[in-house]
Amino acid sequence: MATAPIKVNRIGLEPQVYKGGKTTLCAGCGHNAISERIIEAFYEMGVDPRQVVKLSGIGCSSKSPAYFLGGSHGFNAVHGRMPSVGTGAMLANQKLIAIGISGDGDTGAIGIGQFVHLMRRNLPIIYIIEDNGCYGLTKGQFSPTADLGSKLKNGVVNDLPPIDTCALAVELGATFVARSFSGDKKQLLALLKAALSHRGTVMLDVISPCVTFNDHEGSTKSYSYVKDHDDPLEEVSFVPFFEDISVDYEPGTTQEVKMHDGSRLFLKKLDEAYDPTDKISALRTLHEASRRGEFATGHIYIEPDRDDFLRLLNVVDEPLASLPLERTRPPKAALDEIMEGLR
Amino acid sequence: MSPTDVAPQETVSPRSTSRVVNDFSIQVATVNGSGSQTANLVLLRSILLMGVPVSGKNMFPSNIAGLPTWYTIRASKRGYIGRKKEVDFLVAMNAETAKEDVMTLDAGAAVVYDEPLKLNALRSDLTFYPVPFDKLVTPVCPDAKLRRLVRNMIYDGVLAKLLGIDMSMMEQALAKQLGKKAKAVTLNQGALKAGWDYAEATFTKQDPFHIEKMNETAGKILIEGNSAAAIGCMMAGVTVVAWYPITPSSSLCESLIGYMRKYRIDKESGKATFAIVQAEDEIASLGMVIGAGWAGARAMTATAGPGISLMSEFAGLGYYAETPAVIFDVQRVGPSTGLPTRTAQGDLLSTAFLSHGDTKHILLIPSSVEECYELSMDAFDLAERFQTPIFVMMDLDLGMNNWMSDGFKYPTRPIDRGKVLTADVMKKIGEWGRYKDVDGDGIPYRTVPGDGMPAFFTRGSGHNAKAQYSERPDDYVHNVDRLARKFDTARANVPKPIVDTNREAKIGIIGYGTSHWAITESRDQLREETNVKTSYLRVRAYPFTEEMTKFIDAHERIYIVEQNRDAQLAALLRLELTPERITKLRSVLHYSGLPIDARSVSDDILSQEGFEVARRSTPTPGSMGSMTGGE
Numbered sequence: 001m002a003t004a005p006i007k008v009n010r011i012g013l014e015p016q017v018y019k020g021g022k023t024t025l026c027a028g029c030g031h032n033a034i035s036e037r038i039i040e041a042f043y044e045m046g047v048d049p050r051q052v053v054k055l056s057g058i059g060c061s062s063k064s065p066a067y068f069l070g071g072s073h074g075f076n077a078v079h080g081r082m083p084s085v086g087t088g089a090m091l092a093n094q095k096l097i098a099i100g101i102s103g104d105g106d107t108g109a110i111g112i113g114q115f116v117h118l119m120r121r122n123l124p125i126i127y128i129i130e131d132n133g134c135y136g137l138t139k140g141q142f143s144p145t146a147d148l149g150s151k152l153k154n155g156v157v158n159d160l161p162p163i164d165t166c167a168l169a170v171e172l173g174a175t176f177v178a179r180s181f182s183g184d185k186k187q188l189l190a191l192l193k194a195a196l197s198h199r200g201t202v203m204l205d206v207i208s209p210c211v212t213f214n215d216h217e218g219s220t221k222s223y224s225y226v227k228d229h230d231d232p233l234e235e236v237s238f239v240p241f242f243e244d245i246s247v248d249y250e251p252g253t254t255q256e257v258k259m260h261d262g263s264r265l266f267l268k269k270l271d272e273a274y275d276p277t278d279k280i281s282a283l284r285t286l287h288e289a290s291r292r293g294e295f296a297t298g299h300i301y302i303e304p305d306r307d308d309f310l311r312l313l314n315v316v317d318e319p320l321a322s323l324p325l326e327r328t329r330p331p332k333a334a335l336d337e338i339m340e341g342l343r
Numbered sequence: 344m345s346p347t348d349v350a351p352q353e354t355v356s357p358r359s360t361s362r363v364v365n366d367f368s369i370q371v372a373t374v375n376g377s378g379s380q381t382a383n384l385v386l387l388r389s390i391l392l393m394g395v396p397v398s399g400k401n402m403f404p405s406n407i408a409g410l411p412t413w414y415t416i417r418a419s420k421r422g423y424i425g426r427k428k429e430v431d432f433l434v435a436m437n438a439e440t441a442k443e444d445v446m447t448l449d450a451g452a453a454v455v456y457d458e459p460l461k462l463n464a465l466r467s468d469l470t471f472y473p474v475p476f477d478k479l480v481t482p483v484c485p486d487a488k489l490r491r492l493v494r495n496m497i498y499d500g501v502l503a504k505l506l507g508i509d510m511s512m513m514e515q516a517l518a519k520q521l522g523k524k525a526k527a528v529t530l531n532q533g534a535l536k537a538g539w540d541y542a543e544a545t546f547t548k549q550d551p552f553h554i555e556k557m558n559e560t561a562g563k564i565l566i567e568g569n570s571a572a573a574i575g576c577m578m579a580g581v582t583v584v585a586w587y588p589i590t591p592s593s594s595l596c597e598s599l600i601g602y603m604r605k606y607r608i609d610k611e612s613g614k615a616t617f618a619i620v621q622a623e624d625e626i627a628s629l630g631m632v633i634g635a636g637w638a639g640a641r642a643m644t645a646t647a648g649p650g651i652s653l654m655s656e657f658a659g660l661g662y663y664a665e666t667p668a669v670i671f672d673v674q675r676v677g678p679s680t681g682l683p684t685r686t687a688q689g690d691l692l693s694t695a696f697l698s699h700g701d702t703k704h705i706l707l708i709p710s711s712v713e714e715c716y717e718l719s720m721d722a723f724d725l726a727e728r729f730q731t732p733i734f735v736m737m738d739l740d741l742g743m744n745n746w747m748s749d750g751f752k753y754p755t756r757p758i759d760r761g762k763v764l765t766a767d768v769m770k771k772i773g774e775w776g777r778y779k780d781v782d783g784d785g786i787p788y789r790t791v792p793g794d795g796m797p798a799f800f801t802r803g804s805g806h807n808a809k810a811q812y813s814e815r816p817d818d819y820v821h822n823v824d825r826l827a828r829k830f831d832t833a834r835a836n837v838p839k840p841i842v843d844t845n846r847e848a849k850i851g852i853i854g855y856g857t858s859h860w861a862i863t864e865s866r867d868q869l870r871e872e873t874n875v876k877t878s879y880l881r882v883r884a885y886p887f888t889e890e891m892t893k894f895i896d897a898h899e900r901i902y903i904v905e906q907n908r909d910a911q912l913a914a915l916l917r918l919e920l921t922p923e924r925i926t927k928l929r930s931v932l933h934y935s936g937l938p939i940d941a942r943s944v945s946d947d948i949l950s951q952e953g954f955e956v957a958r959r960s961t962p963t964p965g966s967m968g969s970m971t972g973g974e
């Protein structure tokens with residue numbers, strides 16, 4: 001498990017390197033807690049910030065990439081369209097590690113189309129929805145993840161069913177789907193570290209209460225409501241590939257998942273019937289939790305071995321962006337051959 | 344619309360009966376989806392193989408099967424490859440349109456038609472050649488299912504005989520078209536011969552039209568502009584392509600996929616040196632291109648007007664965040680869905696300023712297939728040099744029709760990857776800021792993710808020279824003024840116009856894109872028929888270059904020829920010309936959806952110059968104007 005941060009990580013970088021600019025979000029915003037976990041996860045996993053690209057759309061959540069990994073390139077794109085920008089960046093250079101930060105409006109409303117197709121493609125990207133069920137930056141209107149019956153500050157009740165982004169992601173083919181709570185440091189950190197070991201699309205919905213517009217009595221995304229209705233599916237432990245730790249567990253209680261890079265994920269199940277490698281089981285679990293009015297959190301679905309999008313496209317191993325001209329411009333003989341065919 | 348486009352046909356004069364050699368147009372009227380394309384392309388290429396300059400234009404419906412379609416082949420000994428207004432030789436295969444097709448011909452035209460249509464009763468001033476296609480196809484094609492496709496090859500045989508095209512050229516063209524499909528070649532050869540034999544046994548040549556061997560096409564190629572642009576993109580070293588199918592741009596990406604799979608697979612690893620993604624829509628297409636350009640790839644997309652509209656927001660991001668991107672707009676008729684399978688130059692104005700706020704873009708405007716190839720390469724260089732989206736403004740006529748051209752030259756110039764920060768540059772400039780104008784040309788130095796150079800935060804929101812979020816008025820003004828300076832720098836770097844000055848001319852013509860072909864032919868008509876001398880400037884890029892004002896100053900009147908209703912290039916020009924220069928501008932506008940033709944240009948200019956212009960027949964088969972149905 002995670003060793004406590006000392007001076008430097010395994011690639012010799014200090015924690016300071018992983019920090020970003022000072023947050024301009026509200027004090028107590030769940031998004032800031034998520035940024036802190038991202039900093040910890042990237043530091044502890046020893047990710048080179050120069051290889052990381054941070055992407056986002058528009059909204060409070062989408063501002064947060066400025067507040068972590070200051071040494072990484074960032075791209076705050078247009079509303080709801082971050083998936084396409086991230087896709088382009090990864091096509092250009094598959095050595096990059098992409099982390100995209102979106103919100104429930106950015107994903108569930110204006111960006112639902114691009115979200116859907118990102119999930120289908122299994123692009124290597126960690127896609128995080130900082131989910132507070134409302135539009136914070138425009139002062140608290142409902143978003144598409146607001147629960148049925150949830151109340152706005154001014155008393156307006158949401159009467160439309162919510163979009164469950166995790167269920168949707170599982171359905172659409174995402175290969176790593178998880179839900180967490182910005183207040184659950186341990187679970188969120190373990191999930192983020194596991195996300196860094198996955199090759200394919202990671203969809204991580206983090207319920208992240210909006211302290212200013214959606215933290216009142218009657219809201220189903222308030223701190224107290226989420227704390228009371230958080231239903232962890234398992235205890236998540238993560239052992240990175242570079243740590244040789246043996247984990248003892250009672251047979252039948254814990255599911256071990258081998259990650260793409262050799263890391264191991266240990267899911268100590270709290271619900272015996274649940275199997276996160278089974279799509280149908282994952283969907284049933286989500287629906288059942290929702291019926292109980294609870295949030296099923298933890299690792300919901302994982303398929304560690306499916307080909308990612310770049311593999312499907314059969315691109316060369318080197319970044320396309322830096323291929324030399326002699327590999328990207330066919331020789332004169334090729335043009336001559338084409339011309340001859342047209343005569 | 345030019346005045347002659349709506350002129351009635353009461354004063355048609357009978358055509359002279361002297362031989363017309365290598366200077367006429369053939370129109371084949373068929374039903375969409377009947378497989379006539381092979382027969383039409385074989386006919387086109389056989390004329391090319393006869394050494395006669397030729398061009399082919401497909402006028403088709405937005406439909407997969409069942410609606411009328413027309414293919415026009417123009418042979419021109421003088422090398423004119425624009426649309427010819429009059430149809431001289433009609434092949435009437437479509438019962439639905441045959442009557443109208445025949446009624447709109449000029450006197451003296453010839454008609455090959457499907458015998459049961461009994462068209463010969465319609466007019467007494469045309470030459471008719473009835474052919475019993477169904478009867479002829481049965482013996483040469485025992486398989487009834489294939490007859491519908493093979494049937495069309497019969498008219499090629501008939502035309503070969505009637506026009507004097509060597510059967511060996513026909514067969515050579517057929518072999519080229521069908522390649523290694525031996526069974527198809529044999530079947531079609533049989534049909535070709537059946538047509539020839541029938542015409543030889545049945546008809547006495549009565550029309551004046553002949554194809555005779557010339558030596559004007561040695562080394563020439565036949566290609567569509569979309570394929571030409573695709574070859575240019577491949578040669579430019581494009582690595583990331585994202586697209587969404589839309590007429591008339593789809594074949595650009597589809598032919599690119601074909602070429603890339605053939606020529607851009609790494610020999611050793613068997614892996615692709617490119618990624619091509621069919622995106623979920625045009626918004627995502629440009630998003631991917633911008634993401635890829637930002638991460639250092641040469642990236643492109645291709646679309647048409649509706650896609651351009653959807654790309655508006657990302658185009659603004661590309662402009663303001665300064666990311667390279669290449670966007671092909673193969674223009675079709677708008678507004679809205681418009682006429683998806685017809686041509687126009689109607690996106691110029693909206694694309695030049697695509698997106699909200701003070702946004703303006705560099706446009707490149709090819710006129711020929713050769714320029715589609717060359718300007719494609721220029722587009723990638725300019726996109727990286729100016730770190731901005733570059734729009735290549737083609738149109739359906741250029742993109743989807745077959746054009747004769749010289750073969751394309753292999754690029755010799757090294758590619759320009761623009762100002763990318765390196766350790767050496769860093770040493771030279773001292774402090775780096777992503778949006779800092781170090782060189783005074785408005786173009787900053789950029790870094791790309793993963794290159795080990797300093798990172799920055801890219802955003803569409805306000806930023807200062809160091810790419811930090813800023814709402815400060817001075818930061819904003821400083822930044823957008825620099826962007827304007829960058830745009831000015833582009834004036835000296837975009838492709839210059841092609842200028843042909845006649846010192847005696849009082850009239851200057853300005854044109855661009857496919858209007859070029861009508862303009863060059865029109866200038867000959869004006870000079871030879873009415874002794875009106877003209878100069879000509881062909882615009883190849885926006886922003887305009889310094890040659891523009893010089894050209895305007897050197898002439899009394901300027902005719903701007905465009906294929907849109909609102910005189911869009913003229914509008915762009917007006918934004919930067921002095922009032923005295925603006926008063927010289929006049930417009931020749933053509934926007935029926937059909938490619939502009941020389942006669943319309945000549946008539947319009949003469950009319951505006953005060954000449955009496957003879958009224959001529961309607962420009963095209965009447966049924967094309969009234970075609971309805973299908974989406």
